[in-house]
Amino acid sequence: MTGRTQIAIIGGGVAGIEVATSLGRGGKADVTLADRSLSHVWKPMLHTFAAGTARADRQKIDFFAQARRNGFRFQPGSLIGIDRSARCVRLAVEAAQGRPEIEIAYDLLVLAIGSRANDFGTPGVAEHCLTIDDLTEAERFHRQLRRHLLARLDSAGMLTIAIVGGGATGVELAAELKHAIDLLAAYGSPDLPQRLRLTLIESGPRLLPAFPERVSRAAARTLSDLAVEVRTGATVTGADASGFSLKDGTRIAAGLKVWAAGVKAPDVLATVDGLERSRTGQLVVGPDLRTTRDPAILALGDCASQLDGKTGKPVPATAQAARQQAQHLARHLGRALDRGDTATVALPPFHYVEKGAIVSLADFNGWGTLGRYTFGGGRLNGLSARLTHDLLYRQHQIGLYGPLRGTVTWLLDDLDHMISPPVRLD
Ligand SMILES: Cc1cc2nc3c(=O)[nH]c(=O)nc-3n(C[C@H](O)[C@H](O)[C@H](O)COP(=O)(O)OP(=O)(O)OC[C@H]3O[C@@H](n4cnc5c(N)ncnc54)[C@H](O)[C@@H]3O)c2cc1C
Structure with missing residues (x-):
């Protein structure tokens, strides 16, 4: 132990990797990110990898490399339990690491392990x-x-x-x-x-x-x-x-x-005693993203159930909401750590700003609504909606890589798009 605040973030998806990168760059705490996978992908692109119209190898971000560049530690492993009284999480790790599981101690635990489709027990x-x-x-x-x-x-x-x-x-x-x-x-x-x-x-x-x-x-x-x-x-x-x-x-x-219907929390959250959960298993969090019964545990993204700090409406399970929660947490927790506050200090309430909902139908069409508060509720159609859909991803990528590497990566993707086959069968 270093005497510095130990922050463990479990799940490096849309929300978790943004929090780890931002707090790691701030350098005021010892930040460990754990994920069951070795690389991050932008989940809203999964259907393009499934169809073969995009290549995942070009879009993956290696967690170890991201950690090294941004001042945090990466630990591969799958969350299997949380000991709240000892403040440590248990991760199942590959046999290659020499032991079946490891523990990570924390002062503050951030859970961002996403969600799964919900088959509601439908037979077969x-x-x-x-x-x-x-x-x-x-x-x-x-x-x-x-x-x-x-x-x-x-x-x-x-x-x-x-x-x-x-x-x-x-x-x-x-x-x-x-x-x-x-x-x-x-x-x-x-x-x-x-x-x-x-x-x-x-x-x-x-x-x-x-x-x-x-x-x-x-x-x-x-x-x-x-x-x-x-x-x-x-x-x-x-x-x-x-x-x-x-x-x-x-x-x-x-x-x-x-x-591809329904959303529910990963089953592992049901094994954590004493925390409040929604009907579909998400951890219920207050306006500052802390779980209602344990201020040392926060949850964000699809695995959290939150009512908006201003409107009282449920925050949706979308990439857009997950990013905003991550940015809110990183900004306010970062400032608290800069002031020398403890990790459990109260944070300002989160307010979700609807910046528009975009759906993109491959090269065929796209539609979107721009957020009422940000753009006066305008509409997007066709190419503009498809480009805006892409822009959400590029903003995320530029945030993680920084402006120069992010823009070069975007450019390289476009060049790759020009020379690679439009669909893969390999
Ligand atoms: C095909 C598809 C299309 C979508 N399109 C859109 C869209 O157009 N717009 C939009 O806003 N949203 C879209 N979404 C929803 C969006 O992807 C999610 O809302 C968003 O990814 C949630 O972010 P998150 O950080 O909570 O979770 P995720 O991004 O899912 O990340 C969860 C992370 O936790 C890790 N993890 C999971 N379990 C464990 C464990 N036990 N131990 C350790 N690590 C674990 C995973 O490996 C992953 O890295 C789409 C989703 C899908 C599947």
């Missing part, structure tokens, strides 16, 4: 459906897609894919898959797009429930123009090897089945 989903909640799962989907495609490139067979969940993930994945299949037609199978049967299933009355109705209608129209069958008001009652059963008794045949 766990056994027969793929999810796209992390890079490993996106790559598994891509391998399966490739297997199905290769079997049909020079045969007359149908390629059947069904996605459950009409939120941004499901809608964006459907469009990205259609885009990938159109591109693949040029690889010697011109009728492949006609042999694709792609179905998007949503239990609610419309797609994109978090967006204004005009965006839902436009998205449904674009998807149906692309020959994606959109089934709204359709509740899935079960999945099996050959497809989905719906509550109204109909069947949807699908060789590839994706579950």
Whole structure:
């Protein structure tokens, strides 16, 4: 122990890596970031890796390198428990590290371990459906897609894919898959797009429930123009090897089945005694992101359930909200540490600023609403919405790399885009 404040951050996704980088650069505390993966990826890009229209290796940020450049320590490992009285977390680590688990002591613990799709216990989903909640799962989907495609490139067979969940993930994945299949037609199978049967299933009355109705209608129209069958008001009652059963008794045949509906907290949070949790398992936090029953534990991003410090409305589980919480925490905790305050000092309440909701349908279309408070509630369509969607990611990347490296990386990506094949099958 150094006598300095020990801050442990678990989960280096959209929120966690921004907090670690910012506090590490500040240099006023000993910051350790732990993640079960060795590299960070921007989760809202996972569907493009799954479809093969973007390459993950160009977009990954190596945690060890990021830690070395920004003054924090990286510890690989998966959270398996928290001892609140001893103030330490337990991580399962690879056997290669010589022991099955290690402990990290903390004065302040920041949990940012994200969320997973929620199958609500629907029979057959766990056994027969793929999810796209992390890079490993996106790559598994891509391998399966490739297997199905290769079997049909020079045969007359149908390629059947069904996605459950009409939120941004499901809608964006459907469009990205259609885009990938159109591109693949040029690889010697011109009728492949006609042999694709792609179905998007949503239990609610419309797609994109978090967006204004005009965006839902436009998205449904674009998807149906692309020959994606959109089934709204359709509740899935079960999945099996050959497809989905719906509550109204109909069947949807699908060789590839994706579950992209609902959000729930990772199961490990249920093992932590004494903390307040929401119905879907997220840790309930107060306005300053501290858990309601333990001020030494904070949670942010998708694994936290928070009411806005000003409006009292639930803060949404989006990348935009996760980034804002991370920036709020890093700024105010950084200032408190600069003043020499203890890590458990009260922080100002967090207020979420809706900067607009953007959805991007591959190269086909995009829509967005600009935030009421920031841009007067304007609308984005087509190319401008798609570019704004990309800009959210680039802001994140520039924040992590710094302006020079971030801009060079962006430029290199654009150059790479010009010379690489538009879709990969390797
Ligand atoms: C396909 C897809 C498209 C999306 N599109 C959009 C969009 O367009 N706009 C938008 O705002 N949001 C979008 N989202 C949602 C957005 O990605 C999340 O809201 C955001 O990533 C949440 O950030 P986070 O930091 O809470 O969690 P994450 O970014 O998920 O990071 C969690 C981190 O915790 C690590 N972790 C998990 N469990 C453990 C453990 N037990 N031990 C150690 N580490 C662990 C993970 O490896 C990961 O690095 C999309 C999501 C998906 C899946």
